[in-house]
Amino acid sequence: MEGLIHEEYYVNKGDYVTAGSASADMKRKLRQLGVSALILRRLAVASYEVELNLVIHSLGGKLIFDVDSEGVTLISEDRGPGIPDIEMAMKEGFSTANDEARSLGFGAGMGLPNMKRNADEFDIQSKVGVGTTITMRFLLK
């Protein structure tokens, strides 16, 4: 299937100031394509959460959006540090966020569960010392 849009956004560790800008930019582009409000909202929530996770937890990484005629694939790739216990990380309320993140109102342990809830397909692969890759798929209908 011919891709309609391919976008990549680099997200830096600890960059709370621009956090959310990739998600907002992608949401604007998808709205222009005529994607429904409900799908846009689900995508924006999941995308913002994963963007924030890169800022809070990773050493830096990137978000890759691929739009085809049937859906949107969102991939988050980072350079580490990796998640030692994915099952634990997926639990609502579990968080390893630092004090800075918590003082801003993050670290509620809702990020990964929010992503999984909003995506039609969700996959997480992680290796300590290497990095984490999260793949989400959102169907347009």
Add this chain to the structure above:
Amino acid sequence: MKLSELIPLIDATVLADSGEDKEIECGYTCDLLSWVMAHGAPGMAWVTVQTHLNVIAVAVLSEMACVILPENIEMEEESLNKARSEGMTVLKSPLTAYEICGRIYAQGIPAQA
């Protein structure tokens, strides 16, 4: 309820004006941003004591009607500038979060539209 009706209802001052008299569809109060992302909705009036830039990002992504700061909390100019450029209304009210929500709820605005 329109934004223009909400402002006198909670004795609010406009800190950032979107230039649009948006419809208030529902209300919410919470200071944990991830929690708000899970429950935010279009047309929402969101009461929070958080004032940093990410508050505006969450409100914009959820397509909320406005952000309300209780107890006359001030918001950083940087956040207000972002709100203005994104078309998000920010209000402050001398009332507590509890009373702001109480007054809005009493007008028939639900938790979810």
